[in-house]
Amino acid sequence: MSLGFVGAAGAAVIGLVLGSAVTAIAWRVPRGISWARGRSACPACGAALGPADLVPLFSFLLSRGRCRHCGARIPWRYPLTELGCAAWAVLLYLQVGLTWAYLPLVLWGGLLVALLWIDLEAKLLPDGLTFPGTLLGLASSLLLLGFAAGARHALLGLIAGSGTLWLLAWVWITFRRIEGLGGGDIKLAAMFGTALGWQLTLLTLFLAALAGSLWGAALMSRGRGGLKSELPFGALLAPVALVVFLWGHGWLAAYVGLLRGH
Numbered sequence: 001m002s003l004g005f006v007g008a009a010g011a012a013v014i015g016l017v018l019g020s021a022v023t024a025i026a027w028r029v030p031r032g033i034s035w036a037r038g039r040s041a042c043p044a045c046g047a048a049l050g051p052a053d054l055v056p057l058f059s060f061l062l063s064r065g066r067c068r069h070c071g072a073r074i075p076w077r078y079p080l081t082e083l084g085c086a087a088w089a090v091l092l093y094l095q096v097g098l099t100w101a102y103l104p105l106v107l108w109g110g111l112l113v114a115l116l117w118i119d120l121e122a123k124l125l126p127d128g129l130t131f132p133g134t135l136l137g138l139a140s141s142l143l144l145l146g147f148a149a150g151a152r153h154a155l156l157g158l159i160a161g162s163g164t165l166w167l168l169a170w171v172w173i174t175f176r177r178i179e180g181l182g183g184g185d186i187k188l189a190a191m192f193g194t195a196l197g198w199q200l201t202l203l204t205l206f207l208a209a210l211a212g213s214l215w216g217a218a219l220m221s222r223g224r225g226g227l228k229s230e231l232p233f234g235a236l237l238a239p240v241a242l243v244v245f246l247w248g249h250g251w252l253a254a255y256v257g258l259l260r261g262h
Contacts, residue, residue, distance in 0.1 A: 007098060008090050011106075015089025016056035018110045019082030026081070026117035029126055045070035056082045077117065085110055091246050101143035108136040108195055109245075112238040115188065119234035125184030130191045134158075137194030153197045160198035161189030164205055181233065188234050192241035200248040207244065208236040 021035075027043065028035040040049040045067065052059065052068075060079045067074060088109045096102055111133040118124055141157075142150035169181040193201040212231050244251075 007093055011089040011093035012086045014106065015086030016082050018089065018106065019085030019113075020054065020056040022085055022110050022114045022117075023078045023081050025111075025114045025129070026121075029114070029129065030118050030122035030124055042067045042069055042072065045072065081113060081117070085113060088113070088242060095246060096144070099143070101140045104136040104139040104143065105195065105245075108133055108140060108191075109242055111136070112192065112242055116235050116238040119184075119232040119238070123232050125182070125188050125234045127184075127187065130184070130187040133191035134187075134194050137191055137196075140195050141197070154194040156198040157193035157196050157201045158190045159193070161193030161196075161201040161205065162186050164202070165189045185233050185237065188237055192237070192245075196241065196245060196248070199252060200244050203248050203252065204237065204241045204244045208233065208240045211236050211240065 024040060025035045040054060042049065057079055060074055063074070065074050065076070065079075066072065089106050092102065092105055092109065096105065111129050115125055115129055115133075118126065118129075137157075138150075138154045141154040144150060145153055165181055165186045169186065172181065189201070189205070192204060196204060212233060215231055215236070
């Protein structure tokens with residue numbers, strides 16, 4: 001058994017555990033419940049969950065997706081979140097290895113997944129998650145690139161992300177007299193900007209805006225309000241930032257190569 005396989009398997013376990021924590025965070029934070037204290041409970045009947053109910057992914061499969069106390073269905077987003085975090089942890093391991101930057105980056109990704117679900121459900125991007133996420137992004141840049149280069153990388157990414165969204169929000173409210181972007185989106189951009197740097201941050205904004213345009217077009221085609229519908233932009237920014245972190249440099253290099261005719 002190769003060392004790489006063992007490392008990837010270990011990363012998958014870390015990701016599953018992280019995903020279990022992320023599901024708790026995403027459910028508790030919008031409801032004002034502390035995610036760090038108190039036992040996990042079934043949202044339907046309130047029964048406290050024991051160790052057998054809390055094994056990531058396997059508890060869902062063994063219970064056939066139902067609470068063993070009351071029989072209520074467990075939302076599919078729980079195992080999907082655990083699988084998504086496991087995939088993130090493994091892909092991140094394959095990219096950066098078991099370096100000092102791995103831990104802050106895997107946690108950074110987990111917080112982005114939590115913010116995705118919270119924004120979809122509550123249209124909320126809590127400072128209690130984006131602020132520590134920004135610090136984790138900064139730490140990862142410092143650990144990957146060294147202090148001077150990492151600090152410059154993080155600062156330029158923060159300016160590119162938050163600065164661009166702040167400017168767009170200002171233009172929108174100045175000329176249309178309505179709020180186009182919330183402060184949470186601007187703080188979220190700071191969170192992923194510190195980890196991505198300015199180039200990948202701008203790529204993230206572009207791809208998320210493109211996805212939002214397609215989303216709006218789909219809503220209009222189905223007669224659901226189109227541009228008048230409220231799109232949770234953070235729910236687009238968060239997953240795009242994860243994808244761009246993993247593959248964005250390759251995409252930019254391919255694009256530059258096309259421009260140069262290579």
